[in-house]
Amino acid sequence: MDEFSRYGPIQSIKILWPRQEEEKRRTRLCGFVAFNDRVSAEKAKEDMQSVEICGVAIRISWGKAVKGSHAPSHTSQGPSHSSHVTPVKKEESKAPLLTTPSVPVPTAPMPPIHPSLLQNMISVVIPTDPKVKHVIDQTATFVAKDGIVFEKYLRMDNQNQSQQFNFLWEEGSALNQYYKWRTYSLLQGDTLYQWRSLPFQMYQQGPLWQPPPPLAEESEKVDADAPKPKSKLEKLKEDMDSALQHLTIERKSIRDAMAYALEHADSSAEVVRMISESMHQKEAAVSGKVARLYLVSDILYNSSAPVPNASSYRNRFEEKLPDMFSHLGEVYRNTGGRMTAQNLKEQVLRVLRVWEGWSLYPQPYLTQLNQSFSSATEAPQPAQDEDVDGVPLEM
Numbered sequence: 001m002d003e004f005s006r007y008g009p010i011q012s013i014k015i016l017w018p019r020q021e022e023e024k025r026r027t028r029l030c031g032f033v034a035f036n037d038r039v040s041a042e043k044a045k046e047d048m049q050s051v052e053i054c055g056v057a058i059r060i061s062w063g064k065a066v067k068g069s070h071a072p073s074h075t076s077q078g079p080s081h082s083s084h085v086t087p088v089k090k091e092e093s094k095a096p097l098l099t100t101p102s103v104p105v106p107t108a109p110m111p112p113i114h115p116s117l118l119q120n121m122i123s124v125v126i127p128t129d130p131k132v133k134h135v136i137d138q139t140a141t142f143v144a145k146d147g148i149v150f151e152k153y154l155r156m157d158n159q160n161q162s163q164q165f166n167f168l169w170e171e172g173s174a175l176n177q178y179y180k181w182r183t184y185s186l187l188q189g190d191t192l193y194q195w196r197s198l199p200f201q202m203y204q205q206g207p208l209w210q211p212p213p214p215l216a217e218e219s220e221k222v223d224a225d226a227p228k229p230k231s232k233l234e235k236l237k238e239d240m241d242s243a244l245q246h247l248t249i250e251r252k253s254i255r256d257a258m259a260y261a262l263e264h265a266d267s268s269a270e271v272v273r274m275i276s277e278s279m280h281q282k283e284a285a286v287s288g289k290v291a292r293l294y295l296v297s298d299i300l301y302n303s304s305a306p307v308p309n310a311s312s313y314r315n316r317f318e319e320k321l322p323d324m325f326s327h328l329g330e331v332y333r334n335t336g337g338r339m340t341a342q343n344l345k346e347q348v349l350r351v352l353r354v355w356e357g358w359s360l361y362p363q364p365y366l367t368q369l370n371q372s373f374s375s376a377t378e379a380p381q382p383a384q385d386e387d388v389d390g391v392p393l394e395m
Contacts, residue, residue, distance in 0.1 A: 008040025144186035
C-alpha cells in the first residue's frame, strides 16, 4: 500500500488471494488499486510499471471503474496531484473515456476565488481550424488513455519533422493551452462533446484555468441561416436527377441507375414520377429517351427481386407507361432523320416484345401500349372540303 499511496489518495486496495488448488500453484497474485482521481492513477501506472516488489516485477494495466464514496480510505502525506476547484464526482474521475455527451456536469456552487488567481487566469480557446482541433483532440485522447509515454513518443518521432504537432513545444501558446486543458479534462471524465465550464486549478498553487463554453452554448451562436441537412426525399431527388441527366445507353449507366432505384423502392412513386417527367423533356435527345426506356425495362425486370417494395414499381409504371409510349410515338413522328426515327421505332417495338416474353403485364395492356405508340406515329390527315349538299354542281 505504501508503494502506491505516495502518488495520491487511494480509495481501496483489493488482493485476490488464491482459493482453489490450481490458483495456489501459480507463482503470482493479482490485485486492484483504486485511486480517487485519474491523474494519480496515471502517475502511479507510469512510475510503478515493472517495479520489483518482494523480488517480483509487477505488471500494471487499467481495470474497470470502481464506484465508491468520495472520502479516500488511504491517503498520503504529500500533496495531491489534482485540486479541481469544483469537486469531481468519484464515478466521473474513474470512468472510462466516453465518446457520447453523457457526462453529467456538476452543479455545486464554486468556492470563492482569490483575486490574484483571477489576474493570471488562463482562458482556453477552441481552435477555429477544424483540422487543427481534430489533431489536438485525438492526441489528447490517446495521451489520456495511454499516458505520457504517448506524448513522449510524439515528441521524439515528430520533432523538426511535422508542423501539426507544434502545440506540444509551443509552451504557453493558445493551442498548447487547449491541448493541456483537453487532456486534463478527459482525465477527469469529461468527453470531447461535454465538459465542465467552471474555473479550476490543475495542481495546488497553480494558475486558474477557464474552460471554453460547452458545445450547447456554442451552438446558440451558430448562424440561423446555416444550411440544414438534406432530408431523405431531397437527397433522393438530387441523386436521381443527376443519374437521369447523365444516363446513356451504356449498360453500366443503366445498371447503376436501376440499382439506385431498387435501393429506394420505398420511394417508388417519386422515382417513377421523375423518370416519366425526364422522358417528356423536350431537350432530351432521342438516344436519351431510349436510355430511359431501357431503364424502365431493367427496373420492371428486377421488380420481382427479393427487395422490399420492389414489386411496387409494376403498379407505379402501369399508370405512366401509356403516356410515355404515346410521347415516344410523337418523338418518332417529329424526328427529322429517317435512320434515327427508324432506330427509335425498332427499339420501342423490341422492348414491347421482350415484355411480352417476360409476362410483365397482361397482353391487352401491352397491346394498348403498342397502339399508344403506333397511333402517335401516324401523321394527321388534312381535312377535305365537302360540297354543301353533297351533289356535284352542274356548270
